[in-house]
Amino acid sequence: MPPQTELRCMLSSQKQRDNWNKLFQRTLTSTMMVACVLSALAGCTGAGLSLNLPAFMLNAGAASMMAIINQFQPSQLAEEQRTAVRLFRKIAADVHYALNVPDHLRQNMLSFYSDCRRRLHALDKAFPMPLTPGGLEKFPSQVVPTVLRDPQEEQLLPHQQSSKEDTQLRLAEDNGWNERLVLELKNVSSTLRTGDIPKYTSWATNVVKVNKLLAVSSPVFAVIAAILNMLSMTNVLGTLPGGMLGMWAAICGILATFLGSMSNDMQLGMVFELYRNSAGYYADLDTSITEMLQMPAEKRENGAIFRQRVAYQLGRWPCSEAEPMVDAAVKEAGTLF
Template identity: 35%
Template sequence: MTTLQSSSFLNSRNFVPSTSSCTRRRGLIRANIDIPRIKTSKISLPILQSVHEQEWISYSNIANNNLVEIQLSPATRRSHMANGPDPVVIEKLYAIKEAVADRVEMHRNIGEQRSQWNSMLLTSINGITLTAATMAGVAASSGAGGDSILGLKMSSTMMYLAATGMLAIMNQIQPSQLAEEQRNATRIFQDLHNQIETTLSIGHPSATDVKEAMDKVLALDKAYPLPLLGVMLEKFPSSVEPAVWWPQQRRRQTKRVGDNENNWNGWNGKQEEEMREIMGALGRKDQEEYIRLGGKALKLNKFLAMSGPLLTGLAAVGSALAGHSPHGSWAAMLGIVGGALASVVNTIEHGGQVGMVFEMYRSNAGFFQYMQESIESNLTETEMERRENGEVFEMKVALKLGRSLSDLRNLAAASLSKGEEIDEFASKLF
């Protein structure tokens, strides 16, 4: 057996010496070769001052499968992250996103609860009122007096008084309107949640994005409060004002899309004129129409809210005076007819959800005002790179108004060509 050793070649590479042997037996040659074992090397840069400031980066060496661990200093780490997003900003946006998701669930649950309030209170009050009217009728139709008739009259009067108090409270809080407020808040909070997700998906969020998201959350909390006592929105205002759930428009950060510096960020003179026409139509037609309809719904709701308790109160007086008094027949008629009319009024007001209709009109008017302010804030910005990209913004406006891009442009072009104000509603969605 012959043994060959090449120690000089192996020692230069930190290899373990290997042997090679050849054996000749019966015409066969066998060779045994020991594969060298590779040692793991570790490079350590002792420039870190504390364990909390250390960051380890592992690299895989494909050539020899060695694992090399390198410790980087804070300065080196910051240089690696200079072109990436700030992790603190991302963490803040995720915290706001979680809070917004919780708001969505809260408003959805409370909206369902208040919708059930409306149904249960409507059924209960109508049942009490009709029962009281029936008792008043039985007491009036009975010719004989006695304790039984007195009991019917007292029961009818007490039930009317209970219905009057319950109806006064129900008309004050307007459960159907409360439920509509929570539905609107759920939808807008969900939209804000989607916006934050989009910001995180696109990447490179900034502290300005965090500030804008916080402002929107606080503005929504103020516009659609959850508690009833103290901060509940006024249900019978003196005039109809559009709902406002967005913070004050501020100057935007740079939003240029693309690298071409001469593209005006997707804007041109014709597009600006078209957006001005759309903004004017939103104010003159859509918003004005919904404020007018909201005013009519408010007047009807006020009339019904006062009529219901008044009728049940009169019915209670009539039920108490029914009997052998000089005006017993008229009192009995008041007790019966007053209860029946009160049930009809209550059904129209809360069964028809007039308060919800008023809130819907008020919210839609607020939506059109929001669209106007969004268009105006872009048009008044003189630095094009701070505007939202013109093509993207035009598409958003078209989608929110329920129109295609060509339909939106034709609407504005018709007014520009005739030199007259647009006589058509800008929105096809509402």
């Protein structure tokens, strides 16, 4: 599929899923509110079957729809496609830059082609367009950063890299690389692994726990409201306080609406996806630094250009070569999120 066509499909999918989120939430909120009013009126007036039956049907239908919608998390689906569009556009911008940059600043084209191919394959897996099968797990038991590029097929072994590094650096001084820059980038990579990535992963873990609790609680309260309406309907002998059952059904319906709104209207699925993708962004940056340092120094991208690019991706203004990009005492390298 041509890149322009794929981007148009993703933009259409993003708008579609955002519309789903608004439509579902408005429908569920209005349905539950009508059911609450009917349950309360039945409890106050003792109208019985004429009000309890439609309240029961509305509560049961809303509970079923909540259970289905909470499995798909429409707000998270929309955020997945927004992120995919942004990342595919970034690849297109990188290709345009690589084709137009002067030869002495250009990265090795074979390595660049391999990197673009790995990123494209990873994005297809990380942000699938079909809902089923192959959709992302909405409530993962273990949150891991988004994988934005496939693993490298061939890598230099650590002992091979260290044995050749000094010679390579001496041969590549005209490429902007030196020992100080290598140590600086290693410090940035270490800070990303120990600070930024674990922080956003832990935040995503906390959000998914809260979202899962709300996603389970809202249909449960809707089911309880439906059961209470059914009991109030079948209370023919008057052995149960039908008025109280109607009022409790209304209260449970209000709780179900409130919890469903907390989960979906506040878009906790989207917040989880934002944190997970933030961790994936910094993990991908760490991977790019590691792989660049594993390449022979004379085949790397120009060191000064690469340093500036890393600084911009961290949200930092590239300082002079005499000043470190990230201080050793800093616990987090990134400032973007």
